[in-house]
Each structure stands twice: as structure tokens, then as C-alpha cells.
Amino acid sequence: MAVKGDLKVISLTNLVQMNAQSGLTGQLTVAHAGEQGTIVFVNGEITHAKRGDLSGKEAFYQILAWDDGEFEFDPNIVSARRTIQQHWSDLLISGMQHIDEQIALKPESEHREEIPPDTLGELFGLKKNLPSLKNETILSEDTMAQEIQEILTNLGKETADIFTAAVIGMDGFPLADYSKSSIDAEVFSAQMTLLIKLVDTSTQKLQSGEVEDYLLTTDKAYLLLRFLGDSDYYLGIGAIRSASNLGKLRLYSRIYAKRLNAVLPR
């Protein structure tokens, strides 16, 4: 049975995420301003997208930018055509980046008027008044600290398995932190900084490239560290291993790093 709805009630990013996470198979048809786009799901993976003559990733990105219109998901329509190979989460992140880039290219006056539906925020329940990823608004130090704290709190509440999250400077001091455990934020920050500095130096010496993230797995926990912006700060996340999904944890770290990058000073 087909499911129909309005994009004002549920956004396309949420819809795509729900379909993917539920492992659905079928075709999502979206009608917007007299146009039509289709996105095909096979066992939760996005395998094909089409808008007019365009197909594949580009078509998906364009459809994802539609913030109003109607949709219909029909599990009985399955296309064997495969124009998309990327994992759905990577595709969704790229799509949201694409939307942000398009907005950044618009003149500033249009920009302010048309701050998009806060796609990442919408997905993860953040407040709508947070700056968009490309918004160059200069924030006061207090506002910045508040924003970072708020983002970390949202990240911490994302899943029950995250027991600590912090934005840490390369001097080893936490800029802001969220914790559900008894681990002291300053001890956590200092220890994590020792590790990430050694990892960073080692990869540089070995000419293995620029570190993006580092994951330490123990029998009880995951510790995931991801550099932010120009690498003066990093995001540190601790999660209970038995309750965590590693793929989801890495996805959250990427998404929230983008949000933190938008707030941190450049």
C-alpha cells in the first residue's frame, strides 16, 4: 500500500532517513512546483534517483533541496536501474552539503531571507535558530560557548550510548563538554589530547596523510576523536560499546563536526 504525505509535515531528509533506516524497498515520488522526482530504495539503500533528464546523485541532490510539495512512497514499484552506489548516509550528508553550498553561492541579501529548513538540525532535533553551516555570522564568545554547549547536549541526547562528548582544544582543555558519566572532563580532555597529538605526529612522520578521525575501541567503550575546522580543536565522543552502533557513531561525529565547525572561530 502506498503512503502519501506533505513535505510541510515531514521533510524529505527525514523521510529519506526513515526509509533507509527501516530498510524499505520501493519508490518515493515527490511532486514540487509542477515537477516530479523519484528516489528508489532497495532494502534501505538508495539505488536510483531521477528528476527530468537528470539521474543519479545530481538528481538526488536536487530533489532533496525541495522543501515543499507532496510525496508518495509505493513499495510495489521497484526499479532495477542502479545509478547510485554510495551508502545512503554518505549520500544524505553530501546532499545536505550540496544544499548548503547552493545557498552560500546566493547573494547575502537572498541568503538571509532564504535560510533553508535547517536540514541537519531537523534530522537530529536541533533548534532551528542555530546558524546554518555556511552562515558566516560572527558570534560573541558567550554565544559561541552556548551554541557549542547546546550542540554537544543535542549530540549527547542523540543516543543513550554516548556517555561523554566534548570540544577540546589542542592545549588539552575542554571548550565545552556534555557528560553522563563520572569521568572528569579535564582528565578526559588531557588524555585524549595526548593521544590525538601522537596519532597526528605519527601519521605526518609516516606521510600517511592528514588525520580526519581516530577511534579507540576497548572491551567496554568506543572513543572517537575528530578534528574540527583548522585542527585547533577536536570533537571527542565516548560511547558504551555494548549499546553502540559504530556506523551510527561515526555518522553522528561527522554531522555534528560540521555543525560545530560552523560555530567555532576561524
Added chain:
Amino acid sequence: MAKIDDILMDVRNQLGTEFVSSDIVGMDGLPIASLALDPEFDSSAVAARLAMIMKLSTKVSAKLNIGTVEDNLITTDKVFILIRFLGDGSYYWQVSVSKDATLGVVRMLMAEYAEPLWTSILQ
């Protein structure tokens, strides 16, 4: 050591073109077996550096009381570097693969081959 070399070669074959290098290293930082795509690859430098990371990660985990270290994963813009302890922790195993590799498969392979490697070291 022939058996260890065979296992590393088997892992390399399974990873195909994504394979970059692999080493079995003692916690003294000295490698006992190495395999790399690049013939000029300096396995001794990698071995020593990664041994430092494994030692520090063990100390940090103990300090934070978050359990016993099993593995480390470093993601750079060029490669994934996976490092895991073998057996009683006196040796570690590193596998580097290109960013095109499927991380889940590499982790699965390492989990599968860790025990045979440790058995081979003991023989």
C-alpha cells in the same frame, strides 16, 4: 615465520587493490613480519610509531577506566590504519588500506585472522 607471512599474504589477497601494508610488531616496536605494496615502504618506522600509539592508548584507557584496548583505527585523507592487539597483547597487528576499502570488511578480516596469527607467533 612462514606461516605468518602466508596469513598476511592471504589477507592481502582478500583485500585486493585496497591493500597498502600490514605488519606484525612486538610491543618493543620491532616488526616480525611485514608486507607492503610499495617495495620502499619503511616498515620499521611504522612499527615503532604505531607501538607508541598502542602503548599510549593502553595507558589512557587505564587512566579513564574504560576497559582493555582491543584496537585503534586512524582515518586520514589517504588511508585507514587499523591496529589491534594479538593474544596476550605482547604483539600488535596493523593493516593499512586505501580509503576505497570497506572498513567493515577489513575489521571483520582482522577479527577472523587475529587468532591464527597469534597461534603462529606462539609456534
